[in-house]
Amino acid sequence: xxxxxxxxxxxxxxxxxxxxxxxxxxxxxxxxxxxxxxxxxxxxxxxxxxxxxxxxxxxxxxxxxxxxxxxxxxxxxxxxxxxxxxxxxxxxxxxxxxxxxxxxxxxxxxxxxxx
Amino acid sequence: xxxxxxxxxxxxxxxxxxxxxxxxxxxxxxxxxxxxxxxxxxxxxxxxxxxxxxxxxxxxxxxxxxxxxxxxxxxxxxxxxxxxxxxxxxxxxxxxxxxxxxxxxxxxxxxx
Numbered sequence: 001x002x003x004x005x006x007x008x009x010x011x012x013x014x015x016x017x018x019x020x021x022x023x024x025x026x027x028x029x030x031x032x033x034x035x036x037x038x039x040x041x042x043x044x045x046x047x048x049x050x051x052x053x054x055x056x057x058x059x060x061x062x063x064x065x066x067x068x069x070x071x072x073x074x075x076x077x078x079x080x081x082x083x084x085x086x087x088x089x090x091x092x093x094x095x096x097x098x099x100x101x102x103x104x105x106x107x108x109x110x111x112x113x114x115x
Numbered sequence: 116x117x118x119x120x121x122x123x124x125x126x127x128x129x130x131x132x133x134x135x136x137x138x139x140x141x142x143x144x145x146x147x148x149x150x151x152x153x154x155x156x157x158x159x160x161x162x163x164x165x166x167x168x169x170x171x172x173x174x175x176x177x178x179x180x181x182x183x184x185x186x187x188x189x190x191x192x193x194x195x196x197x198x199x200x201x202x203x204x205x206x207x208x209x210x211x212x213x214x215x216x217x218x219x220x221x222x223x224x225x226x227x
Contacts, residue, residue: 008155034215043205043218044158088158090216102173103148103207103216107157 003027004091006106015115019076023089023106026070033065033072036088038108044088048074079113086110117142121206121219128196128226136191136222138206146209147189148173148216149181151202158205164189196226 004025013019021035032051036044048063050056050072056063062075072091076083089106119140128134140147148163150173160173164183178200180192189208193200203223207216 032214041221043221045218046215049215090158102160102163104160105150105158107155 003104004089004106006087006089006109008107008109010110010112012112012114013079015079015081015113017079017113019079019083019111019113021074021076021087021089021109021111023072023074023091024070025072025089025091025104027091027093028067028070030067030070030091030093032092033063034090034092034103035061035063035072035074036090036105037083038086038088040086047087076111079111081113081115084111084113117217119206119208119217119219121204121222123222124220125223126225128224130197130226131195134193134196134224136193136204136206136224138189138191138219139187140189140206140208140217141187142208142210142217143186144208144210144217145186146211146216147183148207149179149189149191150205150207151175151200152205152221153202161191161204196224198226200224201226 006023035048038044050063050065060077064073086108088108122137149161150158152158159175162181164170206219209216
């Protein structure tokens, strides 16, 4: 089982709709959860991060974390064509003490928002 | 401007010819990492560094070397590149554990 799993898609939604991106992780010790957006040929850029169970909202984006189910999601409201990109879920797990919180990525979900 | 700078952006080389990809950050970050990105496999960590002179292997370290002699620089060295190291490489830095990673622009490497 992969440590961080995402549906690779592509996920296609119409402009103005809600896009829902999902991610599951295998290590219950995971502590921090990130969503990155990556346009084709560009570097990943951070959209959201979440540390605690529940929802976190930032503009049109909402991250949801459920540690019991080992599940994190990203909702994009009022989707725009400019949101078309690959969305990467990333998780850190502390090995303990002062160990580096290794960042592990899912394979990414391709989102296409069509006019 | 806070940034992570990689060079070169594009590189075509031949099998066995040693190369170095440089990475520099101006944010005084302690943590730096190298990733490679391949279709269908996502981003995989090659090496990481927690501070000067402290480095450790990531998930796919074979065929790569790194060094961290200064806080701002973290070069990736391929002593004898092979075609299976053709990939898109990213350097990233972060200030603390479990915080946002800032990525460089990427280096597209082709080994023929």
